[in-house]
Amino acid sequence: MAQKHIIHNAQTKETISVDYTAEEQAAYDDYNSTEKVTARKLEQVKEIRLEKLKETDYLALDDVTMSDAIKDYRQGMRDIPQNNTTEAEYDLILARDSDGKLTHSIWSKPA
Amino acid sequence: MALTRLGPNQSVNLATNVTGTLATGNLPTIPVTKGGTNLTSGTTDQFLKFTGTTTLASAADNAGIYNLVTSTTIGSEGATFVVDDCFTDTYDKYLVFMDKLRNGNNSEITLGLRTGGSSGSDAGSNMGGGMLGYRHSATQTNSSQVNAPDVIIIGSADQDTWWHGQFYVYYPTTTAVETVIQGQVTARDGSTTYAGFNDFGYISLSTEDHTGFFIKSATGNFNTVDCRVSVYGITNGY
Numbered sequence: 001m002a003q004k005h006i007i008h009n010a011q012t013k014e015t016i017s018v019d020y021t022a023e024e025q026a027a028y029d030d031y032n033s034t035e036k037v038t039a040r041k042l043e044q045v046k047e048i049r050l051e052k053l054k055e056t057d058y059l060a061l062d063d064v065t066m067s068d069a070i071k072d073y074r075q076g077m078r079d080i081p082q083n084n085t086t087e088a089e090y091d092l093i094l095a096r097d098s099d100g101k102l103t104h105s106i107w108s109k110p111a
Numbered sequence: 112m113a114l115t116r117l118g119p120n121q122s123v124n125l126a127t128n129v130t131g132t133l134a135t136g137n138l139p140t141i142p143v144t145k146g147g148t149n150l151t152s153g154t155t156d157q158f159l160k161f162t163g164t165t166t167l168a169s170a171a172d173n174a175g176i177y178n179l180v181t182s183t184t185i186g187s188e189g190a191t192f193v194v195d196d197c198f199t200d201t202y203d204k205y206l207v208f209m210d211k212l213r214n215g216n217n218s219e220i221t222l223g224l225r226t227g228g229s230s231g232s233d234a235g236s237n238m239g240g241g242m243l244g245y246r247h248s249a250t251q252t253n254s255s256q257v258n259a260p261d262v263i264i265i266g267s268a269d270q271d272t273w274w275h276g277q278f279y280v281y282y283p284t285t286t287a288v289e290t291v292i293q294g295q296v297t298a299r300d301g302s303t304t305y306a307g308f309n310d311f312g313y314i315s316l317s318t319e320d321h322t323g324f325f326i327k328s329a330t331g332n333f334n335t336v337d338c339r340v341s342v343y344g345i346t347n348g349y
Contacts, residue, residue, distance in 0.1 A: 003332070006189035009229050010181035010197035010323070010342060017187055028190070032330050100248035100305060 003028050034087060041090035042081060048094075049077045052107060069110035076106050143167055175346065177206060182341035188215075188332040194340055195231035195323035198283035202344030205280040209296070209326065212338045213273050216331030217301065220268050223261030224283070224290065224315060225323035233325065236260045237317035240292075246300050246307025261327055262313045264294070267301040271334070274298030278311070283321035290315040 002019040009015075020028060030036060053074060059066040084093060093104045115128045123129065141147020143165045150159075150167060157169040180197050192212075198205060214220070224234040239257035242264060246252055254263040268274055278294025292315075297308040315321065326333075326340070 003190035004188070005191045005193050005325075006185045006187060006333075007193040007195060007231075008181065008183045008340075009195050011229060012196075013181065013183070015183060015186050017189060020190070028329075 038085075038087040038090065041087060041094060045080055045084075045090055045093055048102065048107070049080060052077055052109070056109070067110070073108075073110050080106065176348070177343040177345060178202070180205070180342040180344050182339065184336055185333055185338040185340075186336055188334050188336070190332050191325050191327045192333055192338060192340060193225065193231070193323065193325040194342060195225055195227075196229045197324075197342045198280065198322050199344075200284050202346070203282050203285060204345040204347075205283065206277060206343045206345060207280065207294075207324070208275075208277045208339075208341045208343075210275045210339050210341070211273055211335070212275065212326070212333060213271060213335050214268055214328045214331055215270055215334035216328075217267050217270050218328045218330040219263060220265040220274075220296075221261040221327045221329065222264050222278070222292065222311075222313075223325050223327065224292075224319070224321040225325060226319050226321060228322045231323045233260055234315065234319050234321060235317055237315045237319070238262045238292075238313050239316055240311070240313030242266075242309050242311040244300070244307050244309030246305050248305075250305075252300055252307065252309055256313075258316075261325070262292075262311070264296050264311050265298050265300060265309060268328075269299035269301065269305070270331075272299045280321075280324070286318040286320055289317075290319075290321050 002025055005018045005020065007016050007018055019025075056066075056070055056074060058064065059070055080093065084090060093102075093106060095103045097103050115130070117123065117128065140149055140151055142149045148159065148167050149165075150169070154169045157171055159167045160170045162168045181194065183194070185192050212220075223238065225231040226234050236258050238259045238261065240262060241255040242253060242262070244252035252266050254266060256262050264276070264278075265274065274296060276294060276296030276298075278292050281291040281293070282288040283290045291312070293312045295308060295310050297306075299306045300309075
């Protein structure tokens with residue numbers, strides 16, 4: 001089904017509905033394709049991952065010993081794109097509880 | 112107007128001794144000093160103002176700064192809400208309210224300018240600037256664009272949730288001055304647990320005569336006929 005413009009003319013006060021042009025509809029469909037939606041969700045995952053990695057970057061300093069648990073935690077986040085490729089998988093990784101906290105175990109930082 | 116016959120030394124009782132109607136041609140103009148206006152005519156839609164301590168004249172209402180240009184609901188569902196021919200040379204600054212907007216899908220919301228007046232079309236890919244916001248839980252939202260046909264004001268407006276906002280438009284029709292859009296929206300962003308505001312500022316790096324604008328839902332429709340946009344032209348105070 002074609003998307004529509006709802007166009008209001010401020011001078012005549014008339015409002016009409018006009019279908020997207022073929023070019024506009026193609027752009028709309030491309031933006032909402034599974035491939036593009038999945039790619040955008042992966043970008044969200046990467047943004048979160050970057051923040052999470054930054055939180056433990058200090059453990060990689062020379063005068064600190066990084067535990068194996070933290071190493072695994074960081075590697076697990078780095079491996080997200082290789083181990084998860086579908087929109088459904090990214091939805092699970094991006095899921096949040098009612099407080100807005102990420103619920104997937106991959107974000108759980110070891111004590 | 113008539114007076115009843117009076118007896119000798121009888122004073123006039125205005126309640127009982129006077130009847131009829133005084134011809135309007137014989138009515139005096141009441142001066143301001145006696146509680147009147149001292150005017151014999153007026154002009155539709157004008158107000159009275161003092162032009163001296165004892166003189167009044169009619170004058171246009173100059174108290175308002177925000178002048179409604181148009182206000183409309185979307186009327187039917189659609190992915191792009193367009194208002195054409197709302198920016199003219201009458202004003203060089205405008206305020207646009209977006210109230211009770213709601214989309215049926217989680218969607219990026221963008222804003223763009225139009226040219227061509229009543230037969231409008233989208234302006235060129237000349238918009239640049241950024242959007243920066245803050246939302247629960249303590250996270251930032253941001254976006255930046257250059258040479259874009261439309262620009263992001265909400266990264267992911269939550270589906271079926273009302274959102275509201277407003278933006279100013281500076282010099283849309285003055286081709287010698289770049290058009291700027293500056294505004295703010297508050298919405299649930301990305302999910303029902305994310306709520307926050309976005310500030311945004313964009314400039315059109317072109318010399319186009321911008322006569323309208325559009326608000327676009329990148330995914331799905333604005334899904335209520337109550338979505339309303341109101342455009343006000345702003346009178347300069349100088």
